[in-house]
Amino acid sequence: MNTRPPRSAAAHVLRRCAHFAVVLFAVYTVSFFLLYALPGDPVALMLERRSAGAGGGTPEQLAALRARYGLDDPLPQRYLSTLGALLTGDLGTSFQSGRPVPELLAAVAPGTLALAGAALVLAVPFSLALALLTSHRPGSPAHRILVNVPALLAAVPAFWLALLLVQVFSFGLGWFPSAGGEGLPGLVLPAVSLALPVSAALTAVLVRGLDDVQRAGFVALLRARGLPWRRVYLAHVARNALLPFVTLTGLTVGGVLAGTVITETVFARAGLGRLLASSVETQDAPVVLAIAVLAALVFAAVNLLTDLLLPLLDPRLRHRTDGARA
Amino acid sequence: MSAETVLRLDGLTVRHPARGGEVTAVEDISLTVPAGRCVALVGESGSGKSTTLNALLGLTPATARTRVRRLEFADAPGGAPRPVTDPAALRGRSVGLVPQDPARALDPLVRIEGHFAELYRHFTGLKDRAEARRRTVAALAAVGVDRPEARLRQYPHELSGGLLQRVLVALALTGEPRLLLADEPTSNLDVTVQRRVLDLFDALRAERGLALLLVTHDLAVASQRADELIVLRGGRVVESGPTDRVIGAPRHPYTRQLVTSLPGRLPRTARPAAGTDAAPAAGTGDGPPVVLAARGLAKSYPGARGSGPVAAVRGVDLTLRRGRTLAVVGESGAGKTTLLRLLTGLERPDAGTVLLDGTPVGTGRRARVAFTRRVQLVHQNPAGSLNPALTIGRIIAEPLAAHRIGTARHRAERARALLEAVGLPAGFAAQRPARLSGGQAQRVAIARALALDPEVLVLDEPVSALDQAVQLALLELLDGLQRRLGIALLLVTHDLGVVRATADEVLVLHRGRTEEAGLADALFTAPASPYTRALLDAVPALRLPVTPPFHERTPSS
Numbered sequence: 001m002n003t004r005p006p007r008s009a010a011a012h013v014l015r016r017c018a019h020f021a022v023v024l025f026a027v028y029t030v031s032f033f034l035l036y037a038l039p040g041d042p043v044a045l046m047l048e049r050r051s052a053g054a055g056g057g058t059p060e061q062l063a064a065l066r067a068r069y070g071l072d073d074p075l076p077q078r079y080l081s082t083l084g085a086l087l088t089g090d091l092g093t094s095f096q097s098g099r100p101v102p103e104l105l106a107a108v109a110p111g112t113l114a115l116a117g118a119a120l121v122l123a124v125p126f127s128l129a130l131a132l133l134t135s136h137r138p139g140s141p142a143h144r145i146l147v148n149v150p151a152l153l154a155a156v157p158a159f160w161l162a163l164l165l166v167q168v169f170s171f172g173l174g175w176f177p178s179a180g181g182e183g184l185p186g187l188v189l190p191a192v193s194l195a196l197p198v199s200a201a202l203t204a205v206l207v208r209g210l211d212d213v214q215r216a217g218f219v220a221l222l223r224a225r226g227l228p229w230r231r232v233y234l235a236h237v238a239r240n241a242l243l244p245f246v247t248l249t250g251l252t253v254g255g256v257l258a259g260t261v262i263t264e265t266v267f268a269r270a271g272l273g274r275l276l277a278s279s280v281e282t283q284d285a286p287v288v289l290a291i292a293v294l295a296a297l298v299f300a301a302v303n304l305l306t307d308l309l310l311p312l313l314d315p316r317l318r319h320r321t322d323g324a325r326a
Numbered sequence: 327m328s329a330e331t332v333l334r335l336d337g338l339t340v341r342h343p344a345r346g347g348e349v350t351a352v353e354d355i356s357l358t359v360p361a362g363r364c365v366a367l368v369g370e371s372g373s374g375k376s377t378t379l380n381a382l383l384g385l386t387p388a389t390a391r392t393r394v395r396r397l398e399f400a401d402a403p404g405g406a407p408r409p410v411t412d413p414a415a416l417r418g419r420s421v422g423l424v425p426q427d428p429a430r431a432l433d434p435l436v437r438i439e440g441h442f443a444e445l446y447r448h449f450t451g452l453k454d455r456a457e458a459r460r461r462t463v464a465a466l467a468a469v470g471v472d473r474p475e476a477r478l479r480q481y482p483h484e485l486s487g488g489l490l491q492r493v494l495v496a497l498a499l500t501g502e503p504r505l506l507l508a509d510e511p512t513s514n515l516d517v518t519v520q521r522r523v524l525d526l527f528d529a530l531r532a533e534r535g536l537a538l539l540l541v542t543h544d545l546a547v548a549s550q551r552a553d554e555l556i557v558l559r560g561g562r563v564v565e566s567g568p569t570d571r572v573i574g575a576p577r578h579p580y581t582r583q584l585v586t587s588l589p590g591r592l593p594r595t596a597r598p599a600a601g602t603d604a605a606p607a608a609g610t611g612d613g614p615p616v617v618l619a620a621r622g623l624a625k626s627y628p629g630a631r632g633s634g635p636v637a638a639v640r641g642v643d644l645t646l647r648r649g650r651t652l653a654v655v656g657e658s659g660a661g662k663t664t665l666l667r668l669l670t671g672l673e674r675p676d677a678g679t680v681l682l683d684g685t686p687v688g689t690g691r692r693a694r695v696a697f698t699r700r701v702q703l704v705h706q707n708p709a710g711s712l713n714p715a716l717t718i719g720r721i722i723a724e725p726l727a728a729h730r731i732g733t734a735r736h737r738a739e740r741a742r743a744l745l746e747a748v749g750l751p752a753g754f755a756a757q758r759p760a761r762l763s764g765g766q767a768q769r770v771a772i773a774r775a776l777a778l779d780p781e782v783l784v785l786d787e788p789v790s791a792l793d794q795a796v797q798l799a800l801l802e803l804l805d806g807l808q809r810r811l812g813i814a815l816l817l818v819t820h821d822l823g824v825v826r827a828t829a830d831e832v833l834v835l836h837r838g839r840t841e842e843a844g845l846a847d848a849l850f851t852a853p854a855s856p857y858t859r860a861l862l863d864a865v866p867a868l869r870l871p872v873t874p875p876f877h878e879r880t881p882s883s
Contacts, residue, residue, distance in 0.1 A: 139388060217430040221494075224383050226418025226501060227448055235444070236433045315481040316434055 009318075013308060020304045027296035028086065028289070032079055035285040069095065086293065092286035096279070101290045104275065112271035115263065116256045118191035119198060123256075124249060126195065127202035134203075135210035136233060147207060153200030158259060162193035162266040190267045194259045198252055205248050209241035216240075243314055250306035254299045329360035330400060331407050332505050332537040333382075333421075337395030340377050340386055348391070351377040352561040357539075359505060361403070362531050364538040366548035366569075368584070369558035370793040371764075375541045377561070379507050382539075383421060384414035401504065403535065418449065422498030426510040428490035432482035438462075438493060439478040445500045465496045469526060487658070488519035495526060505537045506530070513544065516657040516820060521864040524551055543793060545584050546823075546866035549573045557581050587798040614648040615683075617814045618701065618782045622678035623668050638664040640838045641678070646782065649808060651815040653825040653846070655861070656835035662818045663786070665835065669816065670703045670784050699729060702775035706787040708767035712759040718745070718770055719755030725777045744773040749803055765796035769803065776807070784816045789824060801828055822865045826850060834858050 066072050070081065085092060091101035134146035169175050169189060176189045213219065214237055222232045260273035268274075272291055279287040311317040338355040341348040352374035359365045367375050380386050381394075398407035399420055410416060425431040432441060442462040446452040452461075459478060466474035469492045482490060491511060498506060508527065512520035528551065530536050542548050548555055549569055556566040557580070565578040576582045623642045626635040639661040646652045656662050667673040669680060671687065671694055679686045687697050702725075705711040712721055722744050723737040732740065742752035748769040759767060768788060775783055788804075789797040801824065808815055819825060825832060825846065832849045834841040834857070842855040853859045 217425060217427055218433050220385060221423060221425050221431050222433070224385060224417055224423040225445060225497065227444070231444075231448070236436075239435055240433065314435060315437075316483050 009311075012311075016304055016307050020300050023300045024293065024296055028083065028293050029079075031289050031292040032082060033075075035283070035288055036075060036078065069093070082289070091290045094279075094284055094287050096282050096284040096287070101286050104287060105272070105290060105294070108270050108272055108275050111269060112260050112264070112273060114187060115190055115194065115260055115269065115271060116253075118187050119194035119256050119259070120249075120253070122191055122195035123199040123202060123252070127199040127206060128245075130199070131203045131206035131210060132233075132238060134207050135214070135237075138211055138214060150200040150204035150207070153196050154204070156197070158193065158197050159262050159266055161196060162190070162263060165189050165193050166267070186269070190263045190269060193266075194256060194263045198255055198259070201255075202245065202248060202252060206241060206245045209244050210237060213237045213240045243310065246306055246309065246313065250303045253302045254295075257295050257299065329362055330404065331358055331398075332361050332400050333357075333359040333539070334396065334398040334407055335382065335394065336397070337393070338378060338381055338397075339393045340374075340381055341391045342387075343389055343391075350561055351390070352381070352558075355558075355561075355563055357556055357566075359537045359539050361400075361504065361537050362535045363554070364527070364531060364540055364552045365554045365556065366540040366542060366552035367556050367558060368542060368545055368548045370543055370795065372560075373558040374561035375543075375558055376509065378558075379423070379509055379539075379541055382413060382507065383417050383423065384412060399505075403504075418445070418501035418503065420501075420503050421505045421507055422501060422503040424491070424494055424498050424506060424508040424511045427514050428487050428494055429482075429514070431494055432490065434482055436481075437478065438466075438480055438482070438485075441493075441497060442500065445497065449501050465500065466493065469493075469496045469499070469530075470522075471496070486519075487515050488523060491515065491519075491523050492526065495523075495530075499530075503536075505539065507539050507541070509541045510543065511540070512547065513542070517822065517864040517866075518657060518860060520547075520866075527551070544866065545573075545794070550866050557584070584794065587795045614650065616645050617648050617683060618646040618669065618816065619681040619684070620644045620669060620678065621681065623665065623675045623680070624677040625664055625668055625673065625675050637838050639668065639675075642833075642835070642838075642840050644833055644840075644843070646814045646816055648781070648814050649812040650830045651808065651817060651828050652831045652833060653817045653819060653829035654833045654835060655819060655822060655825055656841075657820065657861075659837075660835040661838040662820075662835055664838075666703075666784060666786055666816075666818050670701055671697050672703075695729070699778050700780050701782040701784060702778060702780040704768070704771050704775050704783060704785045704788055707791060708764060708771045709759070709762070711771055712762075712767060714758060714760055716758070717755065718757055718759055718762075721759065721770060722755070722774045722777055725774060729778065731778075740777065741773075744776055745770075747776065747807070748773045749799075763796075764792050765800060768792065768800060772803070772807075776811075776813075779811075780813065782814045782816060784818070786818050787820070788817070790819065790821055797824070804828065822862065834861070 070078060073081070082092070091105070093100055094104055097104065130146065130149065134143055134149075137143060166189060170177060177186050219232060219237060222236060223229065257273075260271060261277055262273070263269075264271040264273040265277060272294075276288065276291045278284075279291070335358070336356045339353050340351045342351055343349075355374070355378055357365060357367070357378075367378060369375050377386065381392055386392050397410045397413060399410050399416060400407040401420055436444075439459060439462055442465065443455065443458040446458045446461060452458055462478060463474045466477055471477055471489060471492050477485070477489075477493070482493075485493065495506075506527070511527075512523050515523060524547065527538055527540075531538055540548065540552055552569050554567065555569050555572040557564050557572065557578070559580050565572060565576065565581045572581060573585060576585055621643055623639055624637070625639045626637040628635050642661075642665060644652065644654075654662055654665060664673070668675050671680070674689065681687070682697060682700060687693060712718075716724070719738055719741040722741040726732055726737045726740060731737070738755070742755050745752050745754055750766060750769050750773070754762075754766075754770075759770065762770065772783075772788075785804075789800050792800065804815060805828065807813060815828070817825070817828060829846045831844065832846045833843040834849070834855070836857050842849060842853065842858045844854075849858065850862065853862060
């Protein structure tokens with residue numbers, strides 16, 4: 001049966017942290033074997049690229065490079081040595097550019113973090129406002145119209161939306177740069193095109209939650225006690241509906257990170273997403289591995305945070321007394 | 327009857343829009359509640375009780391069309407009733423509402439003190455937290471909450487149902503209303519708790535001159551507590567008047583039917599005489615052979631933080647004979663459900679054995695499968711136990727399919743035969759369960775349980791979610807099936823009316839132990855344990871093995 005021993009809050013935190021470590025380890029393992037067990041020779045590819053297609057290198061050069069990157073060692077040994085290096089903070093050297101991976105990441109990470117952060121900063125308040133507005137009067141014409149907006153937003157492909165935004169606001173109106181772009185103006189269009197599909201999912205879940213909570217018995221009772229609807233809606237309905245919203249926002253961070261790959265490519269922004277795309281093309285395993293582990297780290301950390309946050313928001317999650325059936 | 331009128335409602339009609347017209351939820355309802363009196367609205371589900379309550383508070387959905395000829399409310403004691411144009415104005419300050427399901431009636435994220443503080447702020451503009459706390463403690467103490475200071479920081483899920491209902495009464499009183507609307511306030515509570523909550527209402531009426539409009543499906547509760555009864559059916563008042571008159575001499579056939587269909591009034595003579603043939607002396611005599619038995623069953627679950635395991639069932643013995651009915655009764659938390667799960671093999675006991683035909687049930691997979699063919703379970707919530715995606719025929723045939731019995735065609739035929747056996751048209755086999763009423767759904771669940779020709783049917787609160795008349799029909803069905811098929815029934819329930827109507831033997835559980843066990847007649851007429859006696863005393867309709875309660879109240883005129 002699903003009866004578990006009693007545990008304290010500290011044990012709960014420890015257990016969650018252990019989950020966090022397991023997720024990171026699993027991501028590393030899967031990425032490593034996917035990258036290094038693939039057919040194809042990254043070193044040959046690298047030399048070919050570097051020599052600009054002029055026939056690659058001699059077999060001696062290839063062998064020397066292989067030895068330098070440790071590619072001749074058996075796979076399990078490389079797996080362990082790479083893991084050891086990662087744990088000591090050594091992310092390795094890019095096959096492609098020959099530069100240390102941290103250096104490559106540091107060059108582009110701020111751009112991506114700004115993009116992802118801006119997208120979240122747009123998406124979360126936007127979806128909150130839209131959902132609260134939609135659900136305020138269930139059954140009203142506004143509700144019937146607005147409730148369909150998220151589905152519409154979600155149905156639009158991200159890249160198409162991005163192209164549309166560029167067409168209208170860059171080429172048409174000339175308000176924002178269409179590609180690259182530094183600072184805030186360059187950030188607006190990519191962030192919006194990344195934020196819209198994300199806020200569609202968030203809004204849909206929140207509207208559903210708000211509508212469900214409104215049907216709960218305690219809401220009718222609060223109204224029957226004479227409390228004004230605005231008070232009931234904001235202090236009780238919205239607060240209860242926010243719980244699943246917090247969980248989903250945590251999960252959304254993953255979607256935003258994945259979305260940067262497309263967005264950065266469409267808008268020709270330097271960033272982790274584009275670095276990842278180009279590194280996958282050239283089988284630049286150390287870079288791909290580092291980005292994968294980094295993304296997993298961010299994703300797992302955010303979800304660890306929401307996991308630890310939820311018991312603070314919901315008293316029912318604080319006492320874990322499974323079983324004890326009456 | 328010279329008490330001043332607090333509420334007068336005249337000619338309430340509520341219509342809901344529906345496809346191709348309107349559906350009338352209630353039509354031309356009129357009622358008057360005097361100060362200090364209790365008026366009960368009695369009716370089955372769908373009779374319009376809740377619609378009437380909601381209309382009184384202006385809580386009907388915006389799409390509904392509500393018409394009232396006259397609505398009057400007397401706000402001050404001694405004042406004449408004044409017309410009310412917007413019923414929403416009555417909420418809180420004039421009329422307090424006590425809801426049906428206490429467990430879901432409070433915002434789960436807000437501490438008890440928070441609920442009160444919010445209302446004080448709204449009603450009196452009180453912002454001082456210490457003062458709000460002082461008032462909350464006083465309000466909780468006034469409705470009999472023990473250790474009120476300790477409750478302030480607790481969350482709703484940490485309180486028991488009875489305690490929650492007291493908190494809800496206290497909350498309904500914060501606006502100092504003159505009328506309480508109680509919507510099935512005790513139908514989800516144990517009988518002993520139910521009695522205490524109803525006593526609280528009586529006390530409040532006496533102390534504060536509060537008027538009470540009690541909405542209930544339980545005629546027994548209404549007959550004990552109300553001064554006046556209003557019987558609703560299909561959105562109309564079929565009969566109203568002083569309680570004694572309505573119960574003692576019902577004029578309308580529907581009221582007469584309600585009075586006679588109380589489960590506690592099911593004629594005992596209709597039972598296969600349990601005590602007459604060879605009179606088995608409480609389980610040791612000859613009687614029919616024993617099918618299912620348990621010896622020293624025990625089960626505990628891990629407890630809350632810091633505390634040890636909680637023993638749900640401790641050392642229970644029981645014996646169930648072929649063709650007989652054994653009822654397991656007790657309050658919530660007594661271990662009924664755990665015992666049931668142990669007896670049906672859903673959980674393994676920590677100690678003790680379950681015996682089928684005198685041989686212990688093995689723990690292997692094969693032994694368990696063989697066991698489930700002979701012991702079948704019917705759940706409490708009929709609608710929830712039927713897969714909405716399957717047709718009713720498939721649902722009933724599912725146990726046959728699971729045990730690979732017969733061909734698909736044979737199974738379909740059997741499903742239709744079973745439907746007829748439980749009193750439903752065979753044509754239901756092609757339909758899906760969504761359109762079934764509660765009683766029909768429970769019949770389907772029983773048909774499914776019978777598919778494997780079991781010897782024992784274990785029923786978990788089989789009728790507690792159903793209306794009274796439907797309950798009676800279902801109990802009669804079970805009775806007929808038992809006589810025809812010789813099935814043994816093990817009935818787990820908190821409803822002593824049902825027990826009295828159906829059981830040959832009774833086992834009273836209290837805190838996981840057997841409090842008392844024996845023949846039903848003996849136990850009801852002369853309970854040995856004080857706990858059983860308290861339980862029997864708390865049942866509204868059941869003080870009557872000797873004198874029926876309705877006759878107690880028959881007017882002398």
